[in-house]
Amino acid sequence: MEFIICILAGILFATGVYNILQKQLLRIAIGTGLISHAAHLFILTMGKLKRGQPPIILEGITEYTDPLPHALILTSIVISFGVTSVVLVLAYRTVNENNTDNMEQLRGNEYE
Amino acid sequence: MLTINLAILLPFLAALFILLFLRRFRRFHIGWFVLIIPAILFALLLRQIPNIANGKTLIHQINWIPSFDINFISYLDGLSLVFGLLITGIGTLVVLYSIYYLSTEQSLVHFYIYLLLFMGSMLGVVFSDHLMVLYVFWELTSISSFLLIAYWYQRKGSRYGAKKALHITVLGGFAMLIGFLMLYVVTGTFSIREIIETIHLYKDHSLMTPMIILILLGAFTKSAQFPFHIWLPDAMEAPTPISAYLHSATMVKAGIYVVARFTPVFGGESLWFWLVSSIGLLTLFWGSFTAIRQTDLKALLAYSTVSQLGLIMTLFGIGSLSLHPDIHVESVLYTQAVFAALFHLVNHSTFKGTLFMVIGIIDYQIGTRDLRRLGGLISFMPISFTIAIIGSFSMAGLPPFNGFLSKEMFFTAILHLKDFDFFSIQTFAGIFPVVAWIASVFTFIYSMMIVFQTFFGPYKEQPGVEAKEASFGMLIPPVTLSALVVLIFFFPNILGDYVIKPAVLSVYPGVTNEMIGSISLWHGFNKELLMTIGIIILGIILYIYRTYFKKVYIAFPRNISFDTLYNNALEFTDRLAKGITNFYMTGYLRHYVMYIFLFFIIVLGGSLYYLGAFTFSLNNDQPVHPFVWMIASTIVIAGMTIFFAKTRLTAILVNGYIGFAIAMLFVLFRAPDLALTQLVVETVTTALFLLCFYFLPEWEKTKVVRKVKMTNIVISISVGTIFTLIALSVKSGKLFRSISAYFENADELAGGKNIVNTILGDFRAFDTMLEVIVLFIAGIGVYTLIKYTNNKGVEKLEDK
Numbered sequence: 001m002e003f004i005i006c007i008l009a010g011i012l013f014a015t016g017v018y019n020i021l022q023k024q025l026l027r028i029a030i031g032t033g034l035i036s037h038a039a040h041l042f043i044l045t046m047g048k049l050k051r052g053q054p055p056i057i058l059e060g061i062t063e064y065t066d067p068l069p070h071a072l073i074l075t076s077i078v079i080s081f082g083v084t085s086v087v088l089v090l091a092y093r094t095v096n097e098n099n100t101d102n103m104e105q106l107r108g109n110e111y112e
Numbered sequence: 113m114l115t116i117n118l119a120i121l122l123p124f125l126a127a128l129f130i131l132l133f134l135r136r137f138r139r140f141h142i143g144w145f146v147l148i149i150p151a152i153l154f155a156l157l158l159r160q161i162p163n164i165a166n167g168k169t170l171i172h173q174i175n176w177i178p179s180f181d182i183n184f185i186s187y188l189d190g191l192s193l194v195f196g197l198l199i200t201g202i203g204t205l206v207v208l209y210s211i212y213y214l215s216t217e218q219s220l221v222h223f224y225i226y227l228l229l230f231m232g233s234m235l236g237v238v239f240s241d242h243l244m245v246l247y248v249f250w251e252l253t254s255i256s257s258f259l260l261i262a263y264w265y266q267r268k269g270s271r272y273g274a275k276k277a278l279h280i281t282v283l284g285g286f287a288m289l290i291g292f293l294m295l296y297v298v299t300g301t302f303s304i305r306e307i308i309e310t311i312h313l314y315k316d317h318s319l320m321t322p323m324i325i326l327i328l329l330g331a332f333t334k335s336a337q338f339p340f341h342i343w344l345p346d347a348m349e350a351p352t353p354i355s356a357y358l359h360s361a362t363m364v365k366a367g368i369y370v371v372a373r374f375t376p377v378f379g380g381e382s383l384w385f386w387l388v389s390s391i392g393l394l395t396l397f398w399g400s401f402t403a404i405r406q407t408d409l410k411a412l413l414a415y416s417t418v419s420q421l422g423l424i425m426t427l428f429g430i431g432s433l434s435l436h437p438d439i440h441v442e443s444v445l446y447t448q449a450v451f452a453a454l455f456h457l458v459n460h461s462t463f464k465g466t467l468f469m470v471i472g473i474i475d476y477q478i479g480t481r482d483l484r485r486l487g488g489l490i491s492f493m494p495i496s497f498t499i500a501i502i503g504s505f506s507m508a509g510l511p512p513f514n515g516f517l518s519k520e521m522f523f524t525a526i527l528h529l530k531d532f533d534f535f536s537i538q539t540f541a542g543i544f545p546v547v548a549w550i551a552s553v554f555t556f557i558y559s560m561m562i563v564f565q566t567f568f569g570p571y572k573e574q575p576g577v578e579a580k581e582a583s584f585g586m587l588i589p590p591v592t593l594s595a596l597v598v599l600i601f602f603f604p605n606i607l608g609d610y611v612i613k614p615a616v617l618s619v620y621p622g623v624t625n626e627m628i629g630s631i632s633l634w635h636g637f638n639k640e641l642l643m644t645i646g647i648i649i650l651g652i653i654l655y656i657y658r659t660y661f662k663k664v665y666i667a668f669p670r671n672i673s674f675d676t677l678y679n680n681a682l683e684f685t686d687r688l689a690k691g692i693t694n695f696y697m698t699g700y701l702r703h704y705v706m707y708i709f710l711f712f713i714i715v716l717g718g719s720l721y722y723l724g725a726f727t728f729s730l731n732n733d734q735p736v737h738p739f740v741w742m743i744a745s746t747i748v749i750a751g752m753t754i755f756f757a758k759t760r761l762t763a764i765l766v767n768g769y770i771g772f773a774i775a776m777l778f779v780l781f782r783a784p785d786l787a788l789t790q791l792v793v794e795t796v797t798t799a800l801f802l803l804c805f806y807f808l809p810e811w812e813k814t815k816v817v818r819k820v821k822m823t824n825i826v827i828s829i830s831v832g833t834i835f836t837l838i839a840l841s842v843k844s845g846k847l848f849r850s851i852s853a854y855f856e857n858a859d860e861l862a863g864g865k866n867i868v869n870t871i872l873g874d875f876r877a878f879d880t881m882l883e884v885i886v887l888f889i890a891g892i893g894v895y896t897l898i899k900y901t902n903n904k905g906v907e908k909l910e911d912k
Contacts, residue, residue, distance in 0.1 A: 001734040005777075006839040008744045012770075014832025015751040017709060021702050021824045026760055026801075026808055028701075030767050033797070034751065037774050042839055044781060047850070049734055054782040055867035057859050065782045066852045067867040073786055074872060075883050081793045082890030088804045089894045095808055107699035 005045045012038035025091040025101040029084065036080040040073045116186040116239050117172055119153050119196065123232030127225045135221055143211035146224045150203035150231065157196045164193050164614045171241065181302060187241035190614025194454060195238040195369055197611065198461050202361040203231050205589035209469055210353035212586035213476060223263060223351070230256035234362050238369055243292040243302045250288070250330070253366060254281040257358050261350040273346035276678065280333050280343045288330025288370075294323045295377075308376045308621075315381075324383050327374060328391075335367025336418050337425060338395040342674045345406075345414040352472030355410060360417050360464035365457060368421065371428050375450070375619050379435030389429025389544075395422025397547050400554035404561070404658075405665050409471045409481040412558055413464070416507065419555065420460045423522060426548070427453035430525050433532055434620065446532075447620050452521035454612045455604075459506065459514040462596045466503035467562065469590040470496050473582040474566065479574050483561065488571030493581050495591070497567045502594040508559035508651070509552060509644060514600035516644070519552065523640040549643055556651030557658065564655075706823070709831050717834040726837050728844035739780055747773045760805050768798035785868045 012034050019031030047070075052063030055070065095101045126149045134142045160170070170188040177183075188196070207227070214220060233256060236249030255278075262274035292302075298314050299307050314320070331337075336344040347359050358364070371388060378384040399419025406412040431450030473496050474489070475481040490497050506513030509520075526548050530541035581587075600607055654661050696707070720726060750766045750773070757763040771794030778787035855875060858867045862874040872880050 001736045001740060002843050003730055003733055003840065004736055004740060004744055006836050006843060008747060009839060010832040010836030011748050012751060013835045014828045015754065016828075017831045018824055018828035019754065020705055021828065023702070026763070026805065029801075030754060030763060033767060034770070037770060038835070041774070041777070042835075044778075044783070044786075045839065046842060047852075048732075049781050051734075052782075054784055055855075056784070057856070057865040057867065064852075064856060064867065066850050067855050067871055068850070068852045070783045070786055070868045071871040071876060071879075073783075074789055074868065075879050077786070077789050077793055078883050079886050081797060082887045084797055085800055086890050086893045086897070088800050089897045092804050092807050093897050099809075101808055103701045107701070 001049050002045050005041055005049065009038040009041040009045065012041070023103045025094060025103065028103070029087050029091060032087065033080070033084055036076070036084075040076060043069050043073050043076070116170055116188045117174065117184075119156060119200075120186060120232060120236045120239055122153060123149055123228040123235070127228040127232070130221060130225055130228070139216060141211055141216055142220050142224055143207055143214070146228060147204065147207045147211070149228065150200045150207060153235070154197065154200035154204055157193060157200055160188065160193060161610050164188070164190050165610050167614070167617070169618075176245075182244045183242060184245055185241040185303060186239045187305065188239060189618040190611075190616070191369075191372055191454075191618040192238040194458065194611055194615045195365065196235060198365070198458065199231060199234050199238070199362050202357060202461055202465050202593075205465065205592055206353045206357040206361075209356070209472070209586060209589040210351070212583055213353055213472060214351065223260075226256050226259040226263070227354070227357075230260060230358065230363070234366065237366050241304050243295065243304065246304075247285070247289050247292055250334075250366065251282070251285050253363055254278060254285060254334075257281070257347075257363055260354045260358060261347045263351055263354065264349070267349065269346075270349040273343070273349040277343040277347050279682075280340050284330040284333025284340065287326045287333075291323050291326030291330065294319045294326070298323070304373060304377075311377050320378075320381065321383060324378050324381060324387070327370065327378075328384075328387050331367035331370040332391060333367070334370075335364050335421050335425065336395075337367070337391050337422060338398050338418075339674045341395060341399065341415075341418040342678055344418055345411045346675075348408070348410040348414050352410070352468060352475065355413075356465050356468030356472070359414065360468055361461040364417060364421055365461075368424055368428070368453075368457060371425065372450070372454070372615075372619055375428060375432050376435065376621070379432035380437060381432075385429055385432050387429075388432065389426050392422045392425030392427075392429055393544060393547055393551075395419065396426060397422070397551040397554075400551045400558065403558040404554055405662065406558075407483045409474070409483060409486075409562065409566070410468075412483075412562065413467055413471065416555070416558060417460075417464060419551065420456070420464070420507070423548075423551075424453050424457055424460070426544075427456065427522060427525055430529060431619070446525070446528075447616060448521070449525035450619050451608075451612060451616050452518055452525055454615050455521065455608065456515075456518035458607065458612070459518045459597070459600060462593050462600065463503045463506040463513070463515060466499055466590045466593040466597065467507065469593070470500045470503065471562075473586060473590070476586070477577075477580065477582055479577050483565050485572055485574065486566045487569035488567070490567040492571075493567075495581055495587055497563075499587075499590045499594045500567065501563050502597050503590075504559040504562045506597045508556045509647070512601050513597050514604070515597075517601060517604055520640045520644065522548070523643050527639060545643075549647065552643075552647050553651050553654065556647050557655050560651065560655045561658075706827060709827050713827070713830050713834060717830070717837075720834075720838065720841075726841050728837075728840040730844075732844070737780060740777070743773050743776050743780070760808070760810070761802075764798065764801040764805055767801065768794060771797065783868075785866070 016031045016034030016038060019027045019034060022028065022031070047066035047068065049065075052065050053061045055064045055067035091101060094106065098106060100106065126146065130142060130145070134140075134145065163170075170186075172186050174184040207224075210223070210227075214223060230253060233249045233252030237246060237253060240246040240249060258274045258278040261277055262270045264270045295307060296302055298317050298319050299310055301307060301310070333340040344359060344364065348355055350358070396419050399415045399417075399422055403412050403415035403419060406415060427449045431446050431453060434446035434449075471481055474486070474493070477493070478486065478489070480486065502513060506515035509515045509518075523545070526544050529544050532541075696703075747770055750770050753766045754763050757766065771790065775787045775790035775794065778784075778790055855867050855871055858864050858870040858874075862870040864870040864874070
């Protein structure tokens, strides 16, 4: 099963990168979201999948899935949520100020 | 013992004193205060002459960075005394001259602070025994000279000249630093005295050649040797006292000093001899040849300085021969070359100082120093004329002036070169005297030009200028110097015995006083005298027919020169750097992201592949749950859908779907807290997306060039592949046992049954705290981004 999830994470990463390489801000925001999904799956897979019961202590259970990756991912989800919200509001402000969300037009003039 | 340290420090202290206390004086000419400093130092050094002449040396050490073996070692011997006397003596006269040359309306504070900085660092160069300290002072002279050349910084020419001088001298300075470091690596000491004592052990060291080249590069750039001489004529934009001081008497002689100082180290090496003497000779020739075509008197003097420095350099090159192991020190032939070099060094400082000051006077009184606009000044400025004639005749090498003596000694040395039969000198020995002789003819011609084109001929009146003799005070320094020019001719042995001989002895520790002999005024009729007579005759002929002779210069057009090379090189590097930067700094985000991912692919993927890290097995895998198959395949399909979405709403919703599907995976992988959080966060994110989407422009149908699209696809697929490969290899690798068994004691240790939550709130609560802060900052960020507008900020500023 780890095999499948690794490939899935890789595909999500690739789609994320492809979206980041696009011009529109919204696509870039979606791309970053996809990459964080890939990273979460990656962390989870590295902790071995499904080797026991959910990490909640109950009488009579000796095997739990690894709880540490869960804690790490939980932290990561919250942080990426914070970042995504800032990116989205930033996109909103950018469009408000510049009337475009095309990255090719948002590159300043001093290089030309 | 303290004398030498005091000599180095006093100018710096005086500069500080001016900065702190004399800045406010507007009407008092602070040059009078500055004058005391070099005068005191000169007197102090004069008092050391008997000691040094008796073979004593002064040495004093102050610890600076002992752990790096860097100490402030000052050392006074014959050689540094000659230079010290020149720096302080000419310094005194130049300061006196500048008092009359500059009015109090100029920024005198700057002038004298820079001048004192220069004087102190120059004294530091000649009195330092430690290589690193020597280098520090060396660069300080470059910097203070830069400041002085650009003294009239409003002028474009000054800024150009200053920059050029700095570029070239600092280039050489860096080379010299590397040479010094090599010398340290080879000998294990920074002290020049200790290096001289031990260098014979390392004569075959492989670093010898680069060391010689690098150190000489430093010396040549500083002393304006061919082809680095180009900065000197442009440095003539400095005020004339500075040109007289820095660019004739002192700074340009720093390179000569280094060559003299390192002669005992590298003398006898064939490379050292060939570089020093042939570059010197070439400089001698080229400088005097180019000087004739100048029309600006200061530029003419600059080239003449270049040429005379070349002469001194050649003599040091010849002198280094006597350190060849097969030569007995008793054969004083070549040690006399060094004697002649040092003698000419002093002579050059006197007559060149004189000439610069005279030209400064002419410039000051007439308002021009262009040879084509000058003439007939003899009846207006008789004293200046007398001084000028003494200076130029001495430079031309005529009796009864000191230049005659040193030029004769130069010919003697160069004629004896053929007696030496190492380094295949015999093959080339014939060229040396010929080139030197021709160069001397040129020297004669331009020396005559200075006198006759300025003071004779019809008087050309300058508009609004009344030609008259300069003030008395301005004339004192050049008169003093020209008196020295004559006095040294008649009593050369006083200078020779007390000052120059000890200096020669510090270059050749084995030689005794008697071997060098004394300077004779009259050699009798010999080859050297015949050469001088030849110079005079040919020089006069060429001077008279100079209009015809100058046609030679058509072969050397001005636009093909080392100056052009320098300018073009600067421009080229400028354009090159700009081109390279503009090539990759395009301003497109896409390109920068591409660079990052390309590095990810090439460096990370490449090195992992190279190390053979990509190995994987499926042995430890769990069987695949059918639900996982289902969810995974829908996620892939959803990911693809985003690319082809017609509207942004579709894209956002599909994106949301991916988030929820991931939450489902978390459920399947038995991570309830994760699933919960993921669901909530994805909901909020999708809501945010939808909120934003309302304000964003319509989803464009991406029209991209096929090539761009292909690179995007290739990059993203390879990044994804490498990511997958890394994940698979890590998963299949041999791992340590997880530390998570410890967390299963959550109930006993933290009093909680949910292990993930105890980790977050107890075991690793620090992470959680900072994560909360991240959210807090994000919240503030979102708030300010929405609320803050630039206009409000401007208004607030205006309100205050």
